[in-house]
Each structure stands twice: as structure tokens, then as C-alpha cells.
Amino acid sequence: MAGPSRPELEVMFRASLAVQRVVRDAATSPHRGDIVAMGADGTPTEELDRLAENEILRVLDAEGVRWDLVSEEAGHVARGGDRKLVVDPIDGTLNALRHFPFSAVSLALGTDDLGGIELGLVRDLFRGTTYWAERGGGAFCDGRPIRTRPWNPRGDLLLVNLGNRATPRAVELAGRGRRIRSLGCASLEMMMVAQGSADAYLFENGEATRNLRATDIAGAYRILLEAGGGVTDATHAAIEAFPLGVERRTSVLAWGDARLPEELRGEGAL
Secondary structure (H helix, E strand, O other): OOOOOOHHHHHHHHHHHHHHHHHHHHOOOOOOOOEEEEOOOOOEEEHHHHHHHHHHHHHHHHHOOOOEEEEOOOEEEOOOOOOEEEEEEEEOHHHHHOOOOOOEEEEEEEOOEHHHOOEEEEEEOOOOOEEEEEOOOOEEEOOEEOOOOOOOOOOOEEEEOOOOOEOHHHHHHHHHOOEEEOOOOHHHHHHHHHOOOOOEEEEOEOOHHHOEOHHHHHHHHHHHHHOOOEEEOOOOOEOOOOEOOOOOOEOEEEEOOOHHHHHHHHHOOO
16 A cells, blocks of 8 residues: 655655564564563563664654654653654554554644644554555555544444443443443554544543543644544543653543534533
């Protein structure tokens, strides 16, 4: 399939390919699940995440690109750039380690906050499918334009993060929807909304420190907006001013059709 043509996107595309090769090569390694360090936010880092992050840095060095790096594992890496490449080397690490085929590498290029993201790219590490978008240029999957779908309340499919840390609000939404999925990879779940496979995605945990970072959603944020959708936090508050770092976290409500969050708010479901 055709890849992106803008030079910056081409670099991001090649970095995503390098990460996919790392995941493929590590699939049979006896050390693929080793915890080797603590990430920039204090959470454990698996060997696979470290290898993927190193590959992204290797590509940037080989390409002569001086963007600063903001990564889930290393935090902020100053490289003399005037823009930031915001990276989740492997979104859905547990899925990747267990060969559950739903994980991705997420990259976004911007300045200070989510609203400043110019380019987003999310690559499915199992299927090899690549989603990307440029501000004002539409959203694409392997070169084909994608759009969100109109909401049909009699046939909606909602993606909700569940488990023992989920809030009562998330559990209530799961009980309301006709069809619910919980797949464990924020960026790809947002891509399912962007391409019209799902109607909405909610991630909200009871502990604020268990919610999502900019690294988890930056690439998907730009792609979903360009596909016609929207993103707020779970209380419907805007998040475009959310900073591009690893220190803060946010809940996320992403949708394809603005009628859906309005309906949920009117019903008191969200």
C-alpha cells in the first residue's frame, strides 16, 4: 500500500516500520517480557518497549532529524529541535507480549500541546496497517481516506476500558451499549472510531495516575479529528491544551459522531 508523501511523515513511517521489525524479531525471545527499568513516569518498562524506543532514536539519528523526543519510556529527550516527536513505542505492550494481535506504535509531531499536533501516525504492529493524518489534510489508512460513521443508536459499537480500576461511569456505559469491546490499546481503539468500525471510545480509571498520557493518544488525536471525530475527557472538557509530556494524565472520550456524546450527556450516562 502507498505510504505518506510528506517528508516528516516519511520519517515517522520508517520509524514505525523499524518498531514493527523489533516486535517481530522479539516474538521468540525468552527475555521479551523482562522488566528492565522504570519509565519516565515511574511505571515499569519492559525490554520490548526499550528496544522499540531505541529503534525510533536510531532512525531519527540516521535520518539527521533533530526533533526533540517525548516518549513513554525515556520522558523528554532534548535533541536540539524546535518540534517534539511524541511517541508511545508500543501501545498495548501486554497484548504484544502475549501475542494478542492488537498493539501499535504511535507517533505525533507538534509543539506544546495536543492542539499543536501537526502530524499523527499509528501503525498496527500485527497487521502492518498504517493510519496517518496531517492537520487540515484528512485522515488515511494505507493511502485510502477514512471517515467516521454516522451514529445509529440501534446498532452502536462502543469501546470501553474495563477492569477493576474502571470508574462506575465506564461500567455504566458498558452496560448501556448494545455491543461493547475492551481491547487494551488506546491508539488503535481510537483508530477503530476514526475508520467507522466503532462509534466511541472511553478510557477512565478511578485513580488519576492510571489514566492516559499524551504519548498514548497524541497520534490518534490528530488522525481522529481529521477523520471527522472528536475527543474530550470523560467529563466532556476540552483537552487540546493538554501538554505534550509524560507527567500528566487524562481520561478520554473519543467519538465519531457528535450526536453520541450529546445523547449520553442528556441521558446522564456520561
